[in-house]
Amino acid sequence: MARMNLPSPISLVRVVEVIKGELFGDPETLILGISEPSTAKQGDLVFAWTKKFAQQAFASEATAVVTTQDFACKDKPHIVTSNPKLAMAVLLDFLFPTESLPPQISPTAVIGKNVQLGKNVFIGDYAVIGDDTVIGDDTAVYPHAYIGRKVKIGSQCRIYPHVVIYDGVVIGNRVVIHSGSVIGKEGFGFIWDGERHRRIPQIGTVVIEDDVEIGANVCIDRATFGETKIGKGTKIDNLVQIAHNCVLGSHCVLASQVGLAGSVQVGNGVVMGGQVGVADHVQVGDSVVLLAKSGLIGNSPPKTQWAGYPARRRMQWLRIEAALNHLPNALKLLHQIAQRVETLEKQFG
Numbered sequence: 001m002a003r004m005n006l007p008s009p010i011s012l013v014r015v016v017e018v019i020k021g022e023l024f025g026d027p028e029t030l031i032l033g034i035s036e037p038s039t040a041k042q043g044d045l046v047f048a049w050t051k052k053f054a055q056q057a058f059a060s061e062a063t064a065v066v067t068t069q070d071f072a073c074k075d076k077p078h079i080v081t082s083n084p085k086l087a088m089a090v091l092l093d094f095l096f097p098t099e100s101l102p103p104q105i106s107p108t109a110v111i112g113k114n115v116q117l118g119k120n121v122f123i124g125d126y127a128v129i130g131d132d133t134v135i136g137d138d139t140a141v142y143p144h145a146y147i148g149r150k151v152k153i154g155s156q157c158r159i160y161p162h163v164v165i166y167d168g169v170v171i172g173n174r175v176v177i178h179s180g181s182v183i184g185k186e187g188f189g190f191i192w193d194g195e196r197h198r199r200i201p202q203i204g205t206v207v208i209e210d211d212v213e214i215g216a217n218v219c220i221d222r223a224t225f226g227e228t229k230i231g232k233g234t235k236i237d238n239l240v241q242i243a244h245n246c247v248l249g250s251h252c253v254l255a256s257q258v259g260l261a262g263s264v265q266v267g268n269g270v271v272m273g274g275q276v277g278v279a280d281h282v283q284v285g286d287s288v289v290l291l292a293k294s295g296l297i298g299n300s301p302p303k304t305q306w307a308g309y310p311a312r313r314r315m316q317w318l319r320i321e322a323a324l325n326h327l328p329n330a331l332k333l334l335h336q337i338a339q340r341v342e343t344l345e346k347q348f349g
Contacts, residue, residue, distance in 0.1 A: 003035040003040075004033055004034050004035070006031065006033055007096075011027065011030055012025065012026070012027055012064055015079065018090060018091055018094050019079070019087040020081070022081070023078075023079050024072070024078050024080065025078065029063060029077050030043070031045045031064065032044070034092070034095075037056030037062070038056060040061055042061050042062075044062045045063065046064070046065050046066070047067075047084045048065055048066070048084060049084040049085045050071075051071055053067075054068075054072075058073040058076060058078075064076060065077075065078040066079045066087055066088070067080065068081065068083075098158075101122040102122065103122060105121070105123040106127065108125045109123045109124065109127045109128070110126075110127070110128045111123070111129050112130045112131035114132045115129050115132070115135070118137035120137060121137070121140075122139075122140040124141060124144070124145070126143055127141045127142070127144065128147065129141070129147045130147060130148040131150070133150060134152045134153065135153045135157075136157070137155040137156070139153055139154070139155060139157040139158070139159070140158050142158070142161045144161045145159045145160070145162065145163045146163070146165065148166045148169070149167045149168070151170075152170045152171065153165075153175075154171060154173035154175065154210070155174070156174045157171060157174065157175045157176070157177075158175075158176045159177050161179050162179050162180050163180070164183070164185075165177075166182075166183065166184030169206045169208070170205060170206070170207045171208045172208060172209045172210035172232070173211070174210055174211050175212050175213070176213040177218075178214060178216040178238075180216050181214050181218040181219070182218075182220070183214075183220050184205065184206045184221075184222045185219060185221050185222065186199075186201075187204075187221040187222060187228075187243060187244025187262065188221065188243060189202055189224055189262075201224075202222050202224050202244055203224070204226045204245070205222055205226075206221075206222050206228045206230075207227045207230070208229075209229070209230060209231055209232040209250070210232045212230050212233065212234050212236070213236065214236045215237045215256075216238045216239075217238055218238065218239065218240045219240075219241050220242045221242065221243050223245045224245060226245065227247075228244055228245055228246050229246075229247045229248065230242070231249040231250035231251070231268065234249075234251060235252075237274075238256050240259070242260045243261050243262040243263075244262050244263070245263040246265075248266045249266055249267045249268035249286065250268045251268060252266060252269065252272075253272070254272045254276075255274040255292070256275075259276075259277045260277075260278045261277075261282075262280045262281070264278050264279075264280065264281070264282050265282075266284045267285045267286035267302060268287070270285075270286070270289075270290075271289045272290045273289075273290060273291050273293070276290045276292065276293070276294050276295070277296070278295075279295075279296065279297045282296055282299055284300050285303070285304065286302040286303065287302055288301075288303070288306070289304075290305075291307035291314065294306050294308055294311040296311040
């Protein structure tokens with residue numbers, strides 16, 4: 001975020017009412033935009049949650065700063081809050097709410113038999129909804145989305161263009177699925193029968209619980225039996241693959257290009273960095289953190305941090321990486337020692 005003009009000016013006292021902070025300065029000061037410290041101008045509000053950001057913010061042309069008590073400065077009006085980053089999210093949500101779509105069903109949409117639509121539903125151009133599907137109140141299905149048969153979608157969901165939801169998938173309330181994602185495709189299951197790879201039918205489903213957000217081009221495969229499940233409040237970035245029979249707990253965060261093999265069990269509050277890979281049937285405990293590019297091939301106890309490939313406990317991985325930096329010099333020294341020993345053997349027999 002470089003700089004963003006507000007739809008209309010807002011006073012600092014109103015900002016405080018929204019984010020629940022403590023104001024130091026003129027409450028009637030008007031804010032015209034929100035900016036980063038490095039690009040702030042007169043009229044801007046800046047959020048600073050680190051010492052470096054706060055120093056830049058108070059030295060900038062910004063009119064006011066939202067920061068913590070530890071970083072506050074009397075040089076200009078400021079609002080003190082325990083979590084400036086959270087305050088920024090709350091204020092942006094207040095100032096730039098999600099667009100409200102009018103209830104309508106496009107004449108070009110294809111609606112199957114026995115479809116149940118709730119109140120204030122939006123169905124965009126060329127969307128397809130299969131037979132016996134149920135869609136809850138205030139849900140929006142954007143143009144060119146495909147929803148199969150016997151799908152259940154809750155209220156206040158957003159299904160963006162070119163999303164594909166296969167038959168029988170169950171989606172909770174306030175779920176967001178971004179463009180290009182595929183939910184409920186058959187899992188990758190094959191068995192060699194002596195002549196060819198024979199498909200194992202995937203007859204389960206996918207269940208996505210309330211308040212889940214799924215990024216663009218995410219693939220979540222249906223279970224062989226039972227359910228592939230995504231727990232409530234979990235957030236999934238773009239380009240993530242979740243294989244059949246995986247179960248994710250609540251409030252997990254998966255960054256871009258994470259790949260989970262089949263039947264992975266993930267606890268609550270787990271964080272996976274970009275390009276993390278997890279082997280099949282691995283169990284990931286509650287509140288585990290997997291650093292970017294790590295490859296987990298065994299179970300991880302709760303509240304642990306892992307890194308590297310194969311993934312190791314974070315501190316062990318750091319020690320190994322530090323030791324590897326010294327390896328070239330160590331090898332050079334060993335070579336010198338070997339040469340010296342060889343010379344001494346020739347001299348003294």
